Amino acid sequence: MTPVIQLAAVGKRFGTISALDGVSLEVRAGELVGLLGPNGAGKTTLLRVLEGLLPADSGTVRLCGEDPRRPHARLSLGATPQETALPDTLRVRELLRFVSDHYPHNRREEVIDSFALAGLLKRQVGALSGGQKRRVAVALAFIGAPRVVLLDEPTTGLDVEGRHALWQAIRSAHTDHTAIVITSHYIEEVEVLAQRVVIMDRGRTLMDRPTREIVTGRNSQHVHFTVGRAEEPRVRSLLRAHACTTTRGEAATRFAVSTDDPDSVVRLISESGLAFREISIEKPSLESAFLAAIRQNRAPSAEGMSS
Numbered sequence: 038m039t040p041v042i043q044l045a046a047v048g049k050r051f052g053t054i055s056a057l058d059g060v061s062l063e064v065r066a067g068e069l070v071g072l073l074g075p076n077g078a079g080k081t082t083l084l085r086v087l088e089g090l091l092p093a094d095s096g097t098v099r100l101c102g103e104d105p106r107r108p109h110a111r112l113s114l115g116a117t118p119q120e121t122a123l124p125d126t127l128r129v130r131e132l133l134r135f136v137s138d139h140y141p142h143n144r145r146e147e148v149i150d151s152f153a154l155a156g157l158l159k160r161q162v163g164a165l166s167g168g169q170k171r172r173v174a175v176a177l178a179f180i181g182a183p184r185v186v187l188l189d190e191p192t193t194g195l196d197v198e199g200r201h202a203l204w205q206a207i208r209s210a211h212t213d214h215t216a217i218v219i220t221s222h223y224i225e226e227v228e229v230l231a232q233r234v235v236i237m238d239r240g241r242t243l244m245d246r247p248t249r250e251i252v253t254g255r256n257s258q259h260v261h262f263t264v265g266r267a268e269e270p271r272v273r274s275l276l277r278a279h280a281c282t283t284t285r286g287e288a289a290t291r292f293a294v295s296t297d298d299p300d301s302v303v304r305l306i307s308e309s310g311l312a313f314r315e316i317s318i319e320k321p322s323l324e325s326a327f328l329a330a331i332r333q334n335r336a337p338s339a340e341g342m343s344s
């Protein structure tokens with residue numbers, strides 16, 4: 038099956054800033070992909086290029102096989118930007134109809150159901166709470182039965198309950214025919230919703246893996262400890278069979294050992310007589326994988342030592 042999203046070596050600059058630096062990504066129908074990255078990583082730029090709102094400087098961008106700058110291609114697209122300005126005077130029912138009338142097909146009734154909008158249909162948009170407006174804005178992305186839905190930080194500003202309700206609604210509106218890309222600063226949100234995680238930083242993709250593999254994959258646990266700089270060669274020799282990264286301070290070096298069996302690593306270190314300190318075991322989580330990827334990307338001096 039041809040991917041519904043295809044980005045190949047896409048570049049986008051704003052003056053001296055390289056917002057996208059050779060990004061490649063393919064997403065197929067039915068996938069729900071979480072796009073994570075710190076502020077300024079390039080997530081919104083990537084979505085705007087896919088929406089046909091920004092031209093890429095280089096590379097190719099295809100939405101259901103077409104150039105997204107062509108209006109016809111955008112009939113297969115539903116999107117909720119980070120900030121939405123909905124018309125205050127329309128009633129919710131009128132707004133849903135207005136937007137769905139732009140598409141050849143619509144899923145109005147299913148979307149009203151999935152996003153629990155029945156009680157809001159007669160209300161004027163301007164009188165809705167922030168959370169209710171957000172629910173309506175995200176629902177609008179699904180209303181034209183699109184093949185691709187792009188959600189830019191869909192739950193930012195919602196309380197915990199509102200966020201959980203919106204996750205449930207997105208899950209219920211997601212079908213095998215729809216691909217969803219969702220950006221978020223809530224790592225838990227991506228962990229709960231996405232089957233696949235793409236981590237970006239400084240315009241590049243650092244990781245693209247199934248969510249489950251990140252949290253249960255091989256060597257996904259880490260043992261951290263610190264030793265004096267003079268001890269570094271001994272530690273390297275002791276742990277030569279393990280994948281490690283090191284971060285050097287002036288007098289000390291902090292090791293992070295990737296392993297499936299943290300107990301045996303702790304035993305090895307403690308039985309070696311090394312003068313180590315601040316030892317800890319880090320359980321696998323998307324958050325730790327995210328932080329490690331960003332840390333590694335931003336600290337070229339941090340040295341890799343592989344098995």
Ligand SMILES: Nc1ncnc2c1ncn2[C@@H]1O[C@H](COP(=O)(O)OP(=O)(O)OP(=O)(O)O)[C@@H](O)[C@H]1O
Pocket residue numbers: 051054055056074075076077078079080081082083
């Ligand atoms: N229209 C623009 N003009 C100039 N620079 C821009 C423009 N849009 C984005 N940038 C810059 O491009 C880089 C990527 O921005 P982008 O908004 O894509 O990041 P992001 O990952 O979505 O960040 P955030 O999580 O803060 O929303 C940033 O350095 C940003 O300042």
